[in-house]
Amino acid sequence: MKQQSIAIDMDNVLADVEGHAIAWYKKEYGVSYSKEQLNGQPEGSGFENQEAFWRYVHSPGFFRTVPVMDGALDVLQKLNTIFDIYVVSAAMEFPQSLEEKYEWLDEHCPFITWKQRIFCGDKSVIHTDYMLDDHTKNLDHHQGTSLLFTACHNTLIKHHKRLNNWKEVGVYFNI
Amino acid sequence: MKQQSIAIDMDNVLADVEGHAIAWYKKEYGVSYSKEQLNGQPEGSGFENQEAFWRYVHSPGFFRTVPVMDGALDVLQKLNTIFDIYVVSAAMEFPQSLEEKYEWLDEHCPFITWKQRIFCGDKSVIHTDYMLDDHTKNLDHHQGTSLLFTACHNTLIKHHKRLNNWKEVGVYFNI
Numbered sequence: 019m020k021q022q023s024i025a026i027d028m029d030n031v032l033a034d035v036e037g038h039a040i041a042w043y044k045k046e047y048g049v050s051y052s053k054e055q056l057n058g059q060p061e062g063s064g065f066e067n068q069e070a071f072w073r074y075v076h077s078p079g080f081f082r083t084v085p086v087m088d089g090a091l092d093v094l095q096k097l098n099t100i101f102d103i104y105v106v107s108a109a110m111e112f113p114q115s116l117e118e119k120y121e122w123l124d125e126h127c128p129f130i131t132w133k134q135r136i137f138c139g140d141k142s143v144i145h146t147d148y149m150l151d152d153h154t155k156n157l158d159h160h161q162g163t164s165l166l167f168t169a170c171h172n173t174l175i176k177h178h179k180r181l182n183n184w185k186e187v188g189v190y191f192n193i
Numbered sequence: 194m195k196q197q198s199i200a201i202d203m204d205n206v207l208a209d210v211e212g213h214a215i216a217w218y219k220k221e222y223g224v225s226y227s228k229e230q231l232n233g234q235p236e237g238s239g240f241e242n243q244e245a246f247w248r249y250v251h252s253p254g255f256f257r258t259v260p261v262m263d264g265a266l267d268v269l270q271k272l273n274t275i276f277d278i279y280v281v282s283a284a285m286e287f288p289q290s291l292e293e294k295y296e297w298l299d300e301h302c303p304f305i306t307w308k309q310r311i312f313c314g315d316k317s318v319i320h321t322d323y324m325l326d327d328h329t330k331n332l333d334h335h336q337g338t339s340l341l342f343t344a345c346h347n348t349l350i351k352h353h354k355r356l357n358n359w360k361e362v363g364v365y366f367n368i
Contacts, residue, residue: 104315110295110312116312117291117292120291132288132314133315135313136314137291138312138313139306139308139309139311140279140308143198144318144319145319161320
């Protein structure tokens with residue numbers, strides 16, 4: 019029997035983009051934010067200098083140096099033995115990130131082969147049994163089961179099954 | 194009403210990879226091949242020095258400099274006004290090609306926005322109404338209408354609707 023498939027997002031799901039930005043902002047501007055302070059606000063808009071945030075996200079090296087989300091790799095590795103896993107990232111929005119994201123996966127998730135990697139813009143044509151993502155714009159058009167991974171910018175969203183962290187992802191999939 | 198969608202391959206469909214390899218082989222080894230001589234043989238195996246062919250395909254610049262397939266751009270541009278077009282390339286097999294393929298699209302198909310670009314490995318989770326591709330391994334698992342674009346390596350394939358060139362693609366889609 020064919021295994022069920024899961025599309026798993028990178029930014030704010032496998033890769034802690036929000037934590038990365040918070041750490042950089044503190045280093046650059048000496049101002050500390052907690053994730054709680056950014057809750058419920060669109061990406062970047064919780065920072066006083068929003069323009070600086072976006073400049074950083076678009077700068078070389080940003081995506082290559084994002085830390086792994088807490089607990090992600092252990093659960094992902096287990097899921098990879100049971101499901102057809104596809105890591106699906108909207109990398110096309112940031113062309114300079116293509117190589118960086120590929121190298122990031124090579125470093126942190128070498129067990130995710132090139133056949134399991136998808137860099138796209140619009141995820142509406144990605145057809146898997148499950149999609150784990152932090153953006154409703156991706157989940158709303160998904161035909162399978164949609165799973166919202168909690169990120170600061172989506173804490174007010176109510177219309178998708180929410181998983182708050184990778185521990186909850188593991189519990190959801192019984193691993 | 195939502196427009197119908199078409200997934201369109203790059204190598205040997207939008208980009209004349211076989212022609213590019215033939216031209217390089219002649220320049221490098223002084224031996225001319227016609228596409229007819231390569232018909233019915235797996236990719237690369239029609240050349241006397243197959244190893245050189247694969248080394249060339251894997252070398253920097255190969256994908257950036259592939260010529261556009263005859264007649265592709267005019268038809269693609271028209272299709273893009275009627276259908277939801279996605280350019281879907283199995284670029285993950287050749288990581289160095291990611292940036293090159295993105296730049297190639299920027300140069301030759303600037304009307305294909307980043308939202309319409311997908312670089313993947315396995316195309317089985319790409320769900321569109323039509324898929325135009327030169328590889329049966331991609332078309333066999335496609336749930337929509339599969340269209341085989343003729344390339345030397347697939348001339349013996351009988352089990353997909355075949356379109357021999359971009360003129361035939363235009364006729365098929367009534368444009």
